[in-house]
Amino acid sequence: MAFIHRNRIGIILAFIKFLLPYILQHPMYELHRDEMLYIQQGNHLAWGFMEVPPMLSVFAKLALFFGGNFFWIKFWPSLFGAINVFIVCTMAAEMGGKVFAQFIAGLSLIAGAYLRVHFLFQPNFLEIFFWTLSAYILIKYINTEQVKYIYYLSISLALGWLSKNSVAFFAAGVFVGIILTENRQLFSSKHLYLAALVALLIIAPNLIWQYNHKWPLVHHMKELRETQLRFINPIDFLIDQVLMHLPVFFVWNGGLTWLLSFKAGKSYRLLAWTYLSILFLLMVSSGKDYYTLGAYPMLFAAGGVWLEEITAVKRFWFRYVSIATIIFLFIPLIPLLLPVWKPEQLADYYKKTGFDKTGFLRWEDLQDHPLPQDFADMISWRELAGKVSKAYKLLPDSIKNKTLIYCRNYALAGATAYYGKCLPKVTSDNASFLFWMPDKYDIKDLLFVGKNIPKKNDLVFQQFEKYTVIDSVDIPYARESGVKIILYENGNKQVNKMIEAGIKEKKDEYRR
Secondary structure (H helix, E strand, O other): OHHHHHOHHHHHHHHHHHHHHHHHOOOOOOOOHHHHHHHHHOOOOOOOOOOOOOHHHHHHHHHHHOOOOHHHHHHHHHHHHHHHHHHHHHHHHHOOOOHHHHHHHHHHHHOOOHHHHOOOOOOHHHHHHHHHHHHHHHHHHHHHOOOHHHHHHHHHHHHHHOOOOOHHHHHHHHHHHHHHOHHHHHHHOHHHHHHHHHHHHHHHHHHHHHHHOOOHHHHHHHHHHHHOHHHOOHHHHHHHHHHHOHHHHHHHHHHHHHHHHOOOOHHHHHHHHHHHHHHHHHHHOOOOHHHHHHHOHHHHHHHHHHHHHHOOOOOOHHHHHHHHHHHHHHHHHHHHHOOOOOHHHHHHHHHHHOHHHOOOOEOOOOOEOOOOHHHHOOOOHHHHHHHHHHHHHOOOHHHHOOEEEEEOOHHHHHHHHHHOOOOOOEEOOOOOHHHHOOOOOOOOEEEEEEOOOOOOOOHHHHHEEEEEEEEEOOOOOOOOOOOEEEEEEEEOOOHHHHHHHHHHHHHHOOOO
């Protein structure tokens, strides 16, 4: 009971954080395209994948074990989001904050970009958790100077690496922070190097996997830089830092100020230098705006303490103004963070409010669309899988076991596999699905799922006698609207050899 009373603010806000997205998101929206891939990784546990490290696949496996329905898939990001709120409130308490400081810290994590992030089954929710946990451990070390926290930090960072490799930015930020503060004495401690060895041992299986697969991480980052990151400029990156946390801009800004210039915050200045180093590193490396999300919870905690401190004697009324301001700014942004209405209602809302002219609706193609890209990625999947299932069922029984279901990209494959429960193995040579494709084939027909009819230079498809466009998905606002379902029939004697050779060539790019 003492624990509950002492942490009542964190527990209450964590409970709200967990439930809020379940309540707000409109039931017509399905899983996100990336979630389709990550859920399938739960069926293929490994020490690494082409896109992400292994930890998310463990939670995918757990979600599938409990039934794999929408609730359980969303349960894990929601749970970790709730734990994050609790940790942030506890961080504020560790830095001397009382009830109001803890409340502001926790509220700041609820009222912003994290509303969406903590409802998407993507590695970001684990990344943010381990960054936040690492910051909390740093505070505990600063307060106690107990060496056990050095080891806890190394374990947290190592588990962060197994969640998302971008934890390297946080580790680099901490390294710079140690150099620039009185904590530099750590470099003379053997425990720092022993802890680093512990971290290396934990991440070693993933590093070995990366090596054996010719470093897919490097391939993935190269592809990102060529297709997305090269369009990002430092000014837009900095502007987005403000927009992502607009309702609580004054909180994290105040927290940064408190860490850098207030006497009470001096002990924790390491956190400020960590944040500034991360910001600089991501800015010069053309990182996406949301790559910094894990760096803000510690500033929210410091910001809560700052706000409590400056309103302790005078300007007490400003506490109520601060809470009202956060809520007032947050409510209009909710339809940008979660799809709370049907697509046409959302699109109309964006036009009426002028959000359609702010850049919030800009996709990776650098064009503005009626909906945010994430929302458009949550529409059409069930219908797609239903149409693929129907097409497969209509095939003669004699040909079904000689038919390959092939999808052009990982989202189509993941959705077809997830929602098409009665279908046989669904294949794709895109993303990690490539690793799961068979090496040997004995097919006669091919059921193709993709937006565009394969061209003549796509030689495998030219080995079939004929093709028929059986159906298509035509759903307004869906990113995959226009996807076709095509049956290729009567493949010749070369088709299986060509598929095997093509898959082997692609797999060999990632095999030593």
